Amino acid sequence: MTKQQANWSPYDNNGGTCVAIAGADYCVIAADTRMSTGYSILTRDYSKIIQLADKSVMASSGFQADVRALQKVLAARHLIYQHQHNKQMSCPAMAQLLSNTLYFKRFFPYYAFNVLGGLDSEGKGCVFTYDAVGSYERVGYSAQGSGATLITPFLDNQLKSPSPLLLPAKDAVTPLSEIEAIDLVKTCFASATERDIYTGDKVEMLVLNASGIRREFMELRKD
Amino acid sequence: MFRNQYDTDVTTWSPAGRLFQVEYAMEAVKQGSAAIGLRSKTHVVLASVNKASSELSSHQKKIFKVDDHIGVAIAGLTADGRVLSRYMRNECINYSYTYESPLPVGRLVVQLADKAQVCTQRSWKRPYGVGLLVGGLDESGAHLYYNCPSGNYFEYQAFAIGSRSQAAKTYLERKFESFMDSSRENLIKDALFALRETLQGEKMTSSICTISILGAGEAFHVLDQETVQRLINEFEIVGEEPPADEAAAPDAEAAAEAATEGAAPDQGAAPMDI
Numbered sequence: 309m310t311k312q313q314a315n316w317s318p319y320d321n322n323g324g325t326c327v328a329i330a331g332a333d334y335c336v337i338a339a340d341t342r343m344s345t346g347y348s349i350l351t352r353d354y355s356k357i358i359q360l361a362d363k364s365v366m367a368s369s370g371f372q373a374d375v376r377a378l379q380k381v382l383a384a385r386h387l388i389y390q391h392q393h394n395k396q397m398s399c400p401a402m403a404q405l406l407s408n409t410l411y412f413k414r415f416f417p418y419y420a421f422n423v424l425g426g427l428d429s430e431g432k433g434c435v436f437t438y439d440a441v442g443s444y445e446r447v448g449y450s451a452q453g454s455g456a457t458l459i460t461p462f463l464d465n466q467l468k469s470p471s472p473l474l475l476p477a478k479d480a481v482t483p484l485s486e487i488e489a490i491d492l493v494k495t496c497f498a499s500a501t502e503r504d505i506y507t508g509d510k511v512e513m514l515v516l517n518a519s520g521i522r523r524e525f526m527e528l529r530k531d
Numbered sequence: 532m533f534r535n536q537y538d539t540d541v542t543t544w545s546p547a548g549r550l551f552q553v554e555y556a557m558e559a560v561k562q563g564s565a566a567i568g569l570r571s572k573t574h575v576v577l578a579s580v581n582k583a584s585s586e587l588s589s590h591q592k593k594i595f596k597v598d599d600h601i602g603v604a605i606a607g608l609t610a611d612g613r614v615l616s617r618y619m620r621n622e623c624i625n626y627s628y629t630y631e632s633p634l635p636v637g638r639l640v641v642q643l644a645d646k647a648q649v650c651t652q653r654s655w656k657r658p659y660g661v662g663l664l665v666g667g668l669d670e671s672g673a674h675l676y677y678n679c680p681s682g683n684y685f686e687y688q689a690f691a692i693g694s695r696s697q698a699a700k701t702y703l704e705r706k707f708e709s710f711m712d713s714s715r716e717n718l719i720k721d722a723l724f725a726l727r728e729t730l731q732g733e734k735m736t737s738s739i740c741t742i743s744i745l746g747a748g749e750a751f752h753v754l755d756q757e758t759v760q761r762l763i764n765e766f767e768i769v770g771e772e773p774p775a776d777e778a779a780a781p782d783a784e785a786a787a788e789a790a791t792e793g794a795a796p797d798q799g800a801a802p803m804d805i
Contacts, residue, residue, distance in 0.1 A: 384624050391596070391620050 319371050319419045320345055323506030324356055325455030326367035327493055328425035329467070330433030330448050334486045334517040337425040338493045339367040340455075340501070340528065342509040352509035352530065359521065361386055364402040364426040365514050369453030370440070371419035378418045381409055399426035403436040403444060410442030417441050421452040427516055432481055448482050455500030455507040462499065466492060486515065494526055501528045542654045552658060553651050556680035559660035563606035565693035565729040566593055568664040569703065569722055570675040571713040574746030575666030577604040578722040580693075580729060581739050594743045598623040599750040600633050600668045602743050606693035607661035607680075615659060619643065636667030640676040640684045648682030662692045668745055691725060698728040715746060719754075720766050735763055 323344040328337045339356040342349060357367045358379045366382070368375040385405060389397050397405070403424050410418055417440045424436040424444075437450035449467050451459040467482050482489065490513060497511040508531065513524045537543050538551030545551060564582035568575065581590035591609045595616040596602055603619065605612030622642060626634040643663065650656040658680040665676045677692065678684045688707045691699035702725045710718065722742060727735050737760035745751035754762075 380628055384628050387624050388620070391617075 318416075319374075321370060321419070321454075322350065322372045323454045324369040325451065325453035325459065325497070325500055325504065325507045326356060326369050326421070326423050327451045327459060327463075327496055328367065328423040328435040328437075328449065329463075329484075329489045329493060330425065330435040330481050331484060331486060331489055332481055333427075333431055333433065334489070334515060335365075335425040335427060335433035335435065336486075336489050336493055336513060336515050337365045337367050337423065338497065338511055338513040339369065339453075340497060340507045340509060340511050342507065343372060344506050347505075355512055357512055357514055358383075359514070360397075360402055360424075361399075361426075362396040363516060364397065364399045364424060365516060365521070366406070366422055366424045367452075368420045368422045370421045374418040375420045378409065378420050378422075382406060385409070398429050399424070399434050399436075400428055400446075402426070403434075403446070406436075406438065407442040407444045410438065410440065414441050421456075423450045423452050425514075425516065427518075431518060433516075434481075451496070453507075455497075455504040458500045458504060459496045462496060463492075486517065490515065490524070497526070497528060540654055541651055541657060550651060550681075553681045556658035556660050557662075560607040560662035560680065560692055561694065561696075563609075563661075563693045564593070565691060565696050565699060565726070566604040566606045566662075566664055567689075567691040567696075567699050567703075567722055567725050567729075568604060568666050568675045568677075568687070569689040569707075569710055569718055569725070570666060570673045570687075571710050571715075571718050571746075573668075573673055574713075574715050574718055574744060574749070575602070575668065575673050575675055576718045576722040576742065576744050577602055577664060577666050578726050578740060578742045579604050579606075580726060581741055594741050594753060595620075596743075596751050596753075597639075597665075597667075598627075598633060600745060601636055601639065602666050602745055602751040604664040604666075604743070605661050606664075606696075608659070609661070611659040612661040612663065615643065615646075615661065615663060618646065619665075633669060635669040635671070636665065636674045636676065637669070637671075639667070640665050640678055643678050644682050644684040647678065647680060650680075651682055664690060664692060666745060668747065673746065689721075689725075691729070693729075695729040695731060698731065699725040702728045715744070715749075719744065719762060723759075723763060723766060736760065737763060 324340050326339040341353050343351045343354040359365050360382050386397055406424055422438040426434055428434045434446055435450050436444050436446050438444045449463050501508045508528045511526050511528055515522045537545035541552035564580045566579040568577045577594055579593040583590040594604045597619045603616055623634045647659055650658045663678040667674055675687045676684050677687055677690050688710055689703040706721055726740050737756045742759050743753040
């Protein structure tokens with residue numbers, strides 16, 4: 309008697325890559341805009357990034373239907389928080405909320421691989437990286453998604469000081485300037501696009517700093 | 532009010548066909564401090580009087596943001612009002628989540644009214660002791676509604692509830708025909724004047740009133756104290772008669788003089804509950 313197998317899966321992987329880098333007084337969050345299924349492209353112009361609060365931006369790769377549902381839940385929870393506390397959620401608070409929301413569906417997870425970026429209450433950049441069920445950690449930089457395996461080793465090499473691989477654990481923020489960090493992100497995506505079929509088309513970058521939030525796009529290879 | 536043998540239960544009719552408990556609940560609204568609402572084609576202004584129960588305490592919050600496009604001012608049992616505001620916020624959030632568009636105000640007030648009606652027909656419940664002035668903007672324009680404890684709701688061009696609201700209503704009845712086409716500034720001005728009527732001689736300062744506004748392109752928000760004080764001075768509301776319908780030139784000297792007279796507002800006379 310062989311075990312019964314499902315003849316369909318509730319999940320699909322729409323591919324894509326997300327990266328975030330935290331600086332002394334800024335944070336860069338970036339994701340490509342390609343949405344795929346199997347070996348096909350669904351669209352070249354889909355945003356995986358959402359601004360959840362004043363100082364919190366989330367980028368998620370994985371199953372975009374689950375990502376969208378997760379974004380809506382977090383947005384609604386943030387509204388409730390604002391009504392109750394009369395202020396916006398801080399980035400670390402949003403990080404905890406995201407973790408709890410993900411674990412809430414521990415036994416039917418959101419197929420979403422998230423990076424949360426923003427500014428903490430001291431104005432320093434912060435990046436939080438997650439798995440699908442809410443395990444999270446504050447880091448200096450992170451990559452998630454189909455191109456993560458190509459990007460993470462490169463970032464480890466370039467951003468050694470905030471790396472969690474170095475002991476003792478140092479302050480989780482890169483010494484790079486904002487311009488240098490953006491350039492690094494562009495390089496990461498250009499490289500990942502070369503070898504990962506699910507990454508390409510365009511990269512959308514959001515930069516948060518004391519003066520607000522800024523969005524930039526860069527074209528990537530479309531093959 | 533009068534005690535009689537038909538007023539113990541909300542589910543008992545009187546021989547005259549009245550539900551006394553519901554009527555008593557409406558009385559609770561009249562005991563609360565005043566709240567005023569007015570609307571034009573594009574904006575809604577909600578204003579309230581800040582009555583503190585004693586000199587030592589702070590005043591209770593009477594104006595709540597429900598959503599970017601809906602605000603509510605309450606009079607009566609503020610605790611009931613707070614609970615209903617939470618309900619309204621939840622409804623707006625859930626509607627937005629499902630339909631990705633703002634909840635039409637007319638829908639919200641019906642839901643609120645139905646919720647209030649339930650409490651008039653259950654023997655183990657009591658009616659909400661709070662009147663709500665719901666102001667909102669949706670696709671069909673700006674609206675102002677009044678929700679009673681009885682479960683009735685009405686749409687208004689302008690309305691006032693709470694203690695000494697009749698004075699404000701008299702003022703509003705004189706001016707309401709011009710509200711539909713009023714500018715944003717004039718609408719706030721009229722709200723301030725109407726509010727002043729309920730103060731019955733008490734000095735009008737920004738600490739005794741709360742003004743909020745919402746409109747086309749403007750999310751619901753409460754005006755900060757400085758802005759309100761500036762408007763009070765500008766419209767020379769401090770101790771003078773309301774000007775003719777056309778915007779009067781601010782009489783800076785008279786306003787400054789009246790402001791420096793500085794007679795402290797008589798807070799001892801405020802009723803214990805809001």
